Amino acid sequence: MKKSFIAMVILEVLGIFIFSGCTSISAEKKLTNSDKALQVLNSLESGDPAAFEIWVSEDSYTQHNLTFPDGRQTVLDALPSLKKAGTTVEIKRVITDGDFVALHSAYNLFGEKAGFDIFRFENGVIVEHWDNLSSITAANPSGHTQLDGSIVIKDRELTDQNRSLVKNFVNDVLIGKNPGNITKYFDGDKYIQHNSGIADGLSGLGTALAFMAEAGVTMTYDETHMVIAEGNFVLTVSEGSFAAEHTSFYDLFRVENGFIAEHWDIIETIIPESERANTNGKF
Template identity: 45%
Template sequence: MGAVEYLASAPVKTTVQNVRAFEDGDKVVLQTVYNFAGAGEQVAFDVFRFDENGKIAEHWDNLAALAPANPSGHTQIDSPVEAADLEKTEENRAVVQNFLHDVMQGISMVYDTVHQVLAQGNMVLAISEGSFGGAPTSYYDLWRVEDGKIAEHWDVMETIADKATWQNENGKF
């Protein structure tokens, strides 16, 4: 039974809560909370690329279990949800790209390749590849930029599956 058939026949239906959405050219970014057939809530970043006919041509995602609030009371999905400062999109994209290159290098999380940096206004999503604890890892980092500085950050890290288990030839990125 395929995934779609399983979800359609499950006794508990899948729920979807879109938290944030923005677009960058032919791509749309969603931050979403899913509960697939009652298996537990997961927070995800989904990126869809649309073709010239407005149809979905490609899809990338990263998912992780929805965690409880941290000690300061923040969650993986709180804070402003609407993109603002649209006139600063390129400036904010550069802030995040520079931060990834200048600051995130040399820490226990290794960022080897930044595949995409998608932005609209003050919301910037970086999709990167590297390793965490020696395991190949995909990083989806969403940043909110305010006055040229990083104000907030949300992320989903996911271990990249072994290529032998892939269900397509496109890969993770």
């Protein structure tokens, strides 16, 4: 009887350990790609390498930030220095589209910056990364900053419809295939703008473009490389030029009732090939 009791206790204890282990593994498996991307970005602030070691591929990590070489080790090596420098990361928006996760964040990374990061996942780990960064500037003429505004993702059943709307807008208006169609993409003058130099509404956009033309500043979109969408948010990644400099344009749009209602962007000059730490290209 005594031996049976001891055996039962041992089995119960083993059962607790086994159950706990299964719970831990199960919880880990339940992490979404967006959860993993959040952990990886937050490690830049914490300095803890665990997320990078778990969720970033050791064998294949293609880097499109042109100041970093391929592979995760460069970032892992930099984590202690980033923490020591007081790096902070405040993630504002996360968009998940299949194997892609895009994040819109405020950084204190050797100065205050706004940025977009895009991660591509394969078999549950990150295998590719793109980003666009710019310095934080003052609020625009309408009082909006580069990062404030709507954050709630809704209308997921309209993802493909909203993706097509924004893709067509970029082709028609930004790339310039049918610029006369601009008004069909907006509900009158209802349009919230987060670009630092442009006021709200189509009227604000028109004023800014006229000012640029008068100053001899040109902005050209040549090609869109990526369109990432979830519900009412759509992010486009395009290549072109701004003020005669080779440029990467990241534009985030919020769609409401079939119209573009809000816009954020990050514009980054693409460094020349002679200064790049990898050969993958910006896109």
